[in-house]
Amino acid sequence: MPDTGSKATDALSELLARKDVLLADGATGTNLFDMGLASGEAPELWNESNPDRIRELHRGFVEAGSDIILTNSFGGTRQRLKLHDAQDRVFELNKRAVELAREIADEADRKVLVAGSVGPTGELMEPLGALTHDVAVAAFTEQMEGLKAGGADLLWIETMSSPDEIRAAAEAAGKTGLPYVITASFDTAGKTMMGLAPGTVPALAGEFEVKPGAIGANCGVGASDLLASVLDMTAADPDAIVVAKANCGMPEIRGDKVVYNGTPQTMSEYACLAIDAGARIIGGCCGTTCDHLKAMRAAIDNHHKGSRPDLDAITARVGPMINTTSGQNDLAPRRERRGRRRG
Numbered sequence: 500m501p502d503t504g505s506k507a508t509d510a511l512s513e514l515l516a517r518k519d520v521l522l523a524d525g526a527t528g529t530n531l532f533d534m535g536l537a538s539g540e541a542p543e544l545w546n547e548s549n550p551d552r553i554r555e556l557h558r559g560f561v562e563a564g565s566d567i568i569l570t571n572s573f574g575g576t577r578q579r580l581k582l583h584d585a586q587d588r589v590f591e592l593n594k595r596a597v598e599l600a601r602e603i604a605d606e607a608d609r610k611v612l613v614a615g616s617v618g619p620t621g622e623l624m625e626p627l628g629a630l631t632h633d634v635a636v637a638a639f640t641e642q643m644e645g646l647k648a649g650g651a652d653l654l655w656i657e658t659m660s661s662p663d664e665i666r667a668a669a670e671a672a673g674k675t676g677l678p679y680v681i682t683a684s685f686d687t688a689g690k691t692m693m694g695l696a697p698g699t700v701p702a703l704a705g706e707f708e709v710k711p712g713a714i715g716a717n718c719g720v721g722a723s724d725l726l727a728s729v730l731d732m733t734a735a736d737p738d739a740i741v742v743a744k745a746n747c748g749m750p751e752i753r754g755d756k757v758v759y760n761g762t763p764q765t766m767s768e769y770a771c772l773a774i775d776a777g778a779r780i781i782g783g784c785c786g787t788t789c790d791h792l793k794a795m796r797a798a799i800d801n802h803h804k805g806s807r808p809d810l811d812a813i814t815a816r817v818g819p820m821i822n823t824t825s826g827q828n829d830l831a832p833r834r835e836r837r838g839r840r841r842g
Contacts, residue, residue, distance in 0.1 A: 509678040510612055510652040511712045514566060515740065517610075520774055520799050523567045523744055523782025524560040525792050527616070529759070531556065531571075541583040542571050546595040553596075557603040559789040561611055564796030567780065568604060568611060569655050572596040572646065573618040576638045578630075590645040597649025614655035614680065615646030617668060624663040632667055639671035647675050654679040656711075657744075658718050660691040662703055673709030680780075681711045682742050684718040685728045689822050697728035701736035715742025718784045720821040721749055722761065722769040726776055726813050727820065733777030743778040745769055747786035749821070759786020763794035768816045770795040771802045 514521060531542050534552050545553055553571050560568050575593045577586040585592065597615055604611040620638055622630040643654055654677050656668045665681060672679035683691050683700065690696045695703070700714050716728040725745040732741050748761025761769075766783060773781045781799065783791055814820060 509712065511678045511680075514610060514612060515779060518566065519779065519804075521566040521780045522564055522792065522796055522799055523614075523742070523780055524557075524565040524569055525563075525783040525787030525789065526747070526785050527556070527569065527571055527573060529757075529785050530788060541574060541580065541585065543573075543575055543580065543592045543596065544583065544585065546571055546592055546599060550595075550599055553599045554603055557600050558606075560792060561603055561607050563789040563792035565782070565792060566609075566611060567614050567655075567782070568600050569614045569616040569657075570596040570600045570646065570649075570651065571616070572642070573616045573657070574621075575617070575642045575645070576620045577641060578620040578622050578638060579618070589641050590648070593642050593645030594649040597646050597651045601650045612652040613650065614653050615643065615649075615651035615677075617642060617646070617654055617656045617672075618658050619660060619664055624661050624667075630664075632663065635664060635667035636671050639668045640674060643671055643675050643677075647677055651677060653677055653712065655682075656680065657682045659683045660695065661693040662695050665695075665703065666706070669704075669707045669709070669711065672711075673707065678712040680713045680715070680742060682715040682717040682744060685716055685724070686719045689724065689727070697731035698735040700732055701739050704739075713740040713742050713780055715744065715778070715780065717742070717744035717782075718746055721746060722765070722817045723810075723813050723820045724822055726769065726772055726808070726817070727810060729773060729776045729778050730807075730810075737777070740780070741778045742780040742782075743769075743773040743776070744780075744782040744784045745773075746784045747788070747791055748818075750786070761786060761791065763791050765817055766791045767794045767798035770798045771805075772808050772813055772816060774799065774802055775805045775808050777807070 572593050580586045600613045624630045654672050659665045719725045722745040747759040750757045
């Protein structure tokens with residue numbers, strides 16, 4: 500991947516220069532559900548109504564060893580907030596999201612970065628839908644201005660699917676002067692719902708006037724499949740800084756709850772494999788708790804990078820592929836997407 504970002508010495512680059520591998524945080528949504536968030540309720544509104552619970556989640560991630568914590572702002576565009584009649588509160592809700600995370604990060608006895616989470620708008624881009632490039636750029640810019648005002652170290656554009664929406668988000672991020680990260684969810688037969696293959700992401704990032712500080716994969720359908728996506732990206736550009744943020748196993752219905760079946764040991768194995776596959780920023784998505792992160796922190800700190808794994812090695816250690824065509828992104832369509840928010 501070409502030169503990354505608008506600044507030579509931004510906070511993300513500085514921390515990556517000091518540490519070979521960074522630990523990102525775990526799930527936002529599933530942990531908030533466990534803390535009382537109701538189905539259909541906007542997590543972003545908790546930044547004002549339940550700030551102590553948001554602080555508690557961030558503090559747990561920091562105490563577990565995270566180097567990067569993501570703000571509670573995944574659905575912070577006006578398109579998403581409109582579903583909760585909060586479309587006129589974009590700036591204040593995003594600013595508050597960062598302020599809460601910033602409080603906790605700044606209490607730490609080490610450097611912890613605050614990343615402003617930016618999810619997709621939930622609308623389809625032209626010509627499949629009504630969302631135009633200019634409207635998308637304006638929406639992301641509005642959200643990112645709030646995140647920047649709150650004191651974010653970087654922007655974290657995540658769970659993306661459409662190359663065109665990624666382009667719009669990257670354009671908006673470039674205007675802020677902050678470093679930014681882009682991760683996509685390769686959950687539709689190994690590509691995104693809109694057909695983006697992991698191996699093509701470095702070339703897509705190379706199109707942008709201001710390059711991302713890192714690219715990668717998050718969410719999806721399981722750790723093995725996500726690791727296959729990481730292999731595709733690092734094969735396409737061995738110099739890229741790649742993010743791996745996998746779900747904690749697979750979801751299971753237990754009574755009235757959805758529980759992810761990944762264990763701390765499984766997530767430890769995943770973290771080590773992600774390092775061997777070339778990832779430099781590793782975290783967890785849906786279902787990943789502080790206990791999982793503690794195990795991942797220990798694994799990262801004690802792991803010496805080994806040989807690049809193949810799919811057989813990955814499945815032997817963290818479980819079978821959900822999609823038999825994983826690792827063949829340019830040869831076959833893959834995986835069916837399920838609607839959800841990050842974490």
